[in-house]
Amino acid sequence: MPYQIWNRRYTGSKYKLSSWISDLIQDNCVGNSFCDMFAGTAIMSKKMIDNFDEIYINDFLYSNEVIYKAFFEQSNYNSTKLEILKNNFMKVPLSQISENYVSENFGDKFFSSNDARRIGYIREQIECNDDLNEKEKNILLASLLYSLDKAANTVGHYDAYIKGKQINDTFTFELIEPYVFKNKKIHISRLDANVLAKSIKCDIVYIDPPYNSRQYSRFYHVLENITKWEKPELFGTACKPKAENMSEYCRSSATRTFEELISSLKCKYIVVSYNNTYNSKSSSSRNKISLADIKCILENKGTVSVFEKEHQYFNAGKTELPNHKELVFITKVGG
Structure with missing residues (x-):
């Protein structure tokens, strides 16, 4: 059987939550264009594309950009x-x-x-x-x-x-x-989200950034390496190349970076996914941006509604999250 876009293992994948999130967007937002700013597996792009005339699919990993072009580019x-x-x-x-x-x-x-x-x-x-x-x-x-x-x-x-x-x-x-789509404008990019935010105007922006210290370019270095095929020297037990393409959302500057992103957006609605790993016993799993900070930053942009759902968090290590929930913030800009 040929692979569909969700047929891969990916930390933070919204595959099991995609129907819930897409229903929330359709029930609470109106528009003709949609931006998946931290697309990851791009399951949300696939879920939403039938509902919009124009869609932006963005992620800063080389391997994800190739995957998006393979599936979505017409x-x-x-x-x-x-x-x-x-x-x-x-x-x-x-x-x-x-x-x-x-x-x-x-x-x-x-x-x-x-x-x-x-x-x-x-x-x-x-x-x-x-x-x-x-x-x-x-x-x-x-x-x-x-x-x-x-x-x-x-x-x-x-x-x-x-x-x-x-x-x-x-x-x-x-x-x-x-995938085959008719009469769709599909934009695929590999940009820092904060750079992309300054260059586009879109009705609905979906944001699902990394919130902890785990850098995706390091988590998926084998996929990045094989995609780029530059054959760099590798180091350490995990055979990683020298660090590159590191996200500010995984550093102590994450809150300020998120605030800059939100202030730059030119859109009607902002939809933010958030999971409450801030209580994790593992420091690498613990959120860099607090729930209170996200809500405060979004409230400066417009009227915020919060939705939540119990969800089993992807756990590859020893992190214990017995009461884990996925939260979705929907902000009506200027509302």
């Missing part, structure tokens, strides 16, 4: 060509695949040795294929990211791999299923 591609390549990738015997960047760095760690060798081989084949247009290349890259995620020896992110267990060969290359 340009031509040859599905037969991609199907042939998919089959050929898996037909090549491992004995004919040399050791490569992925197998040397991630083999017997994040993937089995054999799986890592094939993943690296496929990535190199995509890179050197001059017969692919941009859409086709993005589809193959996104398909590789979804496929390797299924085989990864992790708990759902790449901050570390699972040690002390045999890693079986489970990798299979499958294609994603790009």
Whole structure:
């Protein structure tokens, strides 16, 4: 079965909450344009796109930008060509695949040795294929990211791999299923949200930023590395490259950064997702922006309504959140 956009593991994914959030937006907001400013898996973009003429999908990760372009960008591609390549990738015997960047760095760690060798081989084949247009290349890259995620020896992110267990060969290359939309203006970007906020005018802006110290560029460094394919030197047990693309929303400056974002927005409604991990025993899971600060900042922009729902928080470690809730703030700007 081809992959849909939600068929991946992602910290903070709103997949299980997407229907609830989309219903809140439709019941409380009016407009023709929608911006998913910290799109992540882009499940909210997929959920909302049928209701709007224009949509902005933004995230600052390289891997997410490629995924969005693969699924949402409306340009031509040859599905037969991609199907042939998919089959050929898996037909090549491992004995004919040399050791490569992925197998040397991630083999017997994040993937089995054999799986890592094939993943690296496929990535190199995509890179050197001059017969692919941009859409086709993005589809193959996104398909590789979804496929390797299924085989990864992790708990759902790449901050570390699972040690002390045999890693079986489970990798299979499958294609994603790009979406077809008619009469939609779709804008895909990889920008700092605070930069994007100053450059667009949109009816409804959905904001789901990281609230704790866990940097997504570090959590998903393997996906970022394989997407960019610059083959940097890696360091430490988790085989990470030098730090880059770090978010201010994961630092002590998060509240000030959020306030700057909200003040810059030119829109009719602001919808903010928030989860109450501020009581977490883990300092890395604890919120950098308080509930009170978010409410105060939004109230300076307009009239705020708050909605809440009990929700089991994604927990890959030892964090205990027995009374976890997801909150949604809907602000009518100037109201």
